[in-house]
Structure formats: structure tokens, C-alpha cells
Amino acid sequence: MEFFNQLILAVSVASFITFQVLFHYLSxxxxxxxSPGFKKLSEKQKIEWNSRTVSTFHALVVGIxxxxxxxxxxxxxEDPVWGDPALVKLNVAITTGYLxxxxxxxxYHWKAIGDKFFVVHxxxxxxxxxxxxxxxxxxxxxNFRLLAEFSTPCVNQRWFFEVLGYPKSSKPNIANGVMMAVIFFLVRIAVMPIYYERMFSIYGTEAFYRLPFGGRSAWMCSSICLDVMNxxxxHRIARGCYRVLRSRRKLEEDAQHNGKIE
Known part of the structure; x- marks a missing residue:
């Protein structure tokens, strides 16, 4: 057990170093x-670009x-409360290093990417x-909560398109926006019944009461708060996606109409 704890610590440290190298050098x-457009970005935009690149890499590794x-x-x-957490600990250790x-x-780059919400999160x-x-x-x-990371790459890609000057009505932007809405729904909304059905099946059992009060509180309160935000x-993503698709359709109809007139 002592060796495994040292392994978890080593993974967390290695994760921290890896993401620092990704941010400062590889990204x-x-x-x-x-993307040739990267060179034209301002220093502030490059900092956020690198931050989002690292975020995307982390999301894919942890999500898979x-x-x-x-x-x-x-x-x-089989035992969601007390089952052998070895692999989950490794995955969480990677995320801990990233966080x-x-x-x-x-x-360090507060003026460029500082955000109180992300600090609290x-x-x-x-x-x-x-x-x-x-x-x-x-x-x-x-581990189930980490499924949400699959929505991160599309969210970041939306920012990449925006900073590179892609119109919201462009095909790449629309395709990414639709994909973002679909994936966000699947990994953050559609999975809620599965998550809470499993939570309710545990509530009141011996395994549940063996949990320390702090663990129970952190688990239940954070789950509810997170899903309210989700x-x-x-709702905002769906509305934005609908508006963009509607405007795109209107542009296509106008173009067809003008073509017939000519």
C-alpha cells in the first residue's frame, strides 16, 4: 500500500510537470x-491558446x-463506494496534477486567463x-464525473475558431457547435439518470453509512451543484446552437432566392 501511495504521488507530480512542459514549450x-494564424495572435491570446491546448490534451487522456x-x-x-480504487486513483492523480x-x-498569468470561477472550481x-x-x-x-471532460475539446475549439476569425456561420464553426451541443448533452445531461439512480441505490445502505460525513457531504452537494450548472x-449552448443554425439557414435561403431573381 505504501508503494502504491508513492506511485500516486509520482503520477501527480509527473502529470504536473508534463502539463507545464506542454504549456511552455510544446503547445x-x-x-x-x-495553424499559421497562431503567430498573428497577441501575447495574451497565445497564453490562453496554450492553456486551452493543454486543457484539450488533458480532457482526451483522462476521458479515454x-x-x-x-x-x-x-x-x-460492482462496489461503487468501496471498490478497489487503484485505476481510478491513477486517473484522478493525472487530473490532480493538471488542476x-x-x-x-x-x-501567474492572471491578466490573461485569470478567472475566479475556475479557481473555485x-x-x-x-x-x-x-x-x-x-x-x-x-x-x-x-470516475463517472470525469466523463464530462469529453465536452472540453469542442468548447476549446469554439474559442480557437473565434480567435482565428472564423465567422460564426462558417461550416467548421457550425459543425463544431453542433458537435459541442450533442457531446455536452450526452456526457453531462443524458448521464444524470444513470448517475443518480446509482446514487439513490447506495443511499441508506451500510456502505453509505460507513462513509465519513465530510465525504458524504462533498459527494452529494458537489454533484447537485455541478448538475445545476450543467x-x-x-440551455445556453442549445440556444446558441439554434440561433447559429437558424441564421445559417436564413443566409442559404436568401442566397437561393437572390440567385433565382438574377
């Missing part, structure tokens, strides 16, 4: 090769690991992950 180099655990980790799926790295970057997440990494509690639910965000 700019790759972005320059992939999360799916693997949900499909193949029988111990966690600490991102917090450091937010504070990261600190709250680290508090919840303490119970997973420190005590191995609720591995299934901790519903609000989904």
Missing part, C-alpha cells in the same frame, strides 16, 4: 505548425482512461479528490 511549437475504467474495472462497477498546474498558470475539485486519493472513497462516482450551460 506553441505544435500550434505554429498546425475514464471510459476504460467504466467498461473493464469490475471491482469499481494544480492550471491553478499555478492562472495565478479547481479548489472544489481538489477537495473532492482528496477523499478519493487519500481514502479511496467513491471511486465509481469520481443544466444552465446546456
Amino acid at each position: 506553441s511549437w505544435v500550434s505554429t505548425c498546425v 482512461f475514464c471510459l476504460y475504467i467504466l467498461h473493464f474495472d469490475d471491482a469499481v462497477n 494544480i498546474s492550471d491553478l499555478l498558470l492562472i495565478f 479547481h479548489l472544489a475539485a481538489l477537495y473532492a479528490y482528496y477523499y478519493v486519493l487519500g481514502q479511496g472513497l467513491l471511486p465509481y462516482f469520481a 443544466v444552465m450551460w446546456m
Whole structure:
């Protein structure tokens, strides 16, 4: 067990270092090769670009690991409260390293990417992950929540298109917007019944009462608050997607109409 705790610590530290290297060195180099428009950005925009690139990489790594655990980790799926948290701890350790790295970057580049909401979000997440990494509690639910990371790449891509000057009515922007709405719904809204059905099946059981009060409170309160925000965000995304699709359709109808007149 002592060796495993050291492994978790090593993964967290390695994760922190990796994301720092990605931000300071690799992101700019790759972005320059992939997108010529990167060189034309302001210094502030480049900082946010690199931050979002790192965010996208983290989301894909953790999200894929999360799916693997949900499909193949029988111990966690059969006992969501006290099941063997080994793989979940590794995944959460990667996220912990990322969150600490991102917090450091937010504070250091506050004028460019400073955001009080993200500071609160990261600190709250680290508090919840303490119970997973420190005590191995609720591995299934901790891992399930990481499914939400799959919506991050599309959200970041939307910002990339915007800063590069792509019109909102352009095909790449619309395709990404529709994909963002669909994925956000699938990984943050559609999964709610599964999550809460599992939560209610645990409530009142012996496994539930074995949880410390702090762990129970962090789990239930954070879940409700997070999903209230998810519903609000989904409403805004859906409205934005509808407006863009409607304006695109209107432009196409106008173009067809003008073509017939000519």
C-alpha cells in the first residue's frame, strides 16, 4: 500500500510537470505548425491558446482512461463506494496534477486567463479528490464525473475558431457547435439518470453509512451543484446552437432566392 501511495504521488507530480512542459514549450511549437494564424495572435491570446491546448490534451487522456475504467474495472462497477480504487486513483492523480498546474498558470498569468470561477472550481475539485486519493472513497462516482471532460475539446475549439476569425456561420464553426451541443448533452445531461439512480441505490445502505460525513457531504452537494450548472450551460449552448443554425439557414435561403431573381 505504501508503494502504491508513492506511485500516486509520482503520477501527480509527473502529470504536473508534463502539463507545464506542454504549456511552455510544446503547445506553441505544435500550434505554429498546425495553424499559421497562431503567430498573428497577441501575447495574451497565445497564453490562453496554450492553456486551452493543454486543457484539450488533458480532457482526451483522462476521458479515454475514464471510459476504460467504466467498461473493464469490475471491482469499481460492482462496489461503487468501496471498490478497489487503484485505476481510478491513477486517473484522478493525472487530473490532480493538471488542476494544480492550471491553478499555478492562472495565478501567474492572471491578466490573461485569470478567472475566479475556475479557481473555485479547481479548489472544489481538489477537495473532492482528496477523499478519493487519500481514502479511496467513491471511486465509481469520481470516475463517472470525469466523463464530462469529453465536452472540453469542442468548447476549446469554439474559442480557437473565434480567435482565428472564423465567422460564426462558417461550416467548421457550425459543425463544431453542433458537435459541442450533442457531446455536452450526452456526457453531462443524458448521464444524470444513470448517475443518480446509482446514487439513490447506495443511499441508506451500510456502505453509505460507513462513509465519513465530510465525504458524504462533498459527494452529494458537489454533484447537485455541478448538475445545476450543467443544466444552465446546456440551455445556453442549445440556444446558441439554434440561433447559429437558424441564421445559417436564413443566409442559404436568401442566397437561393437572390440567385433565382438574377
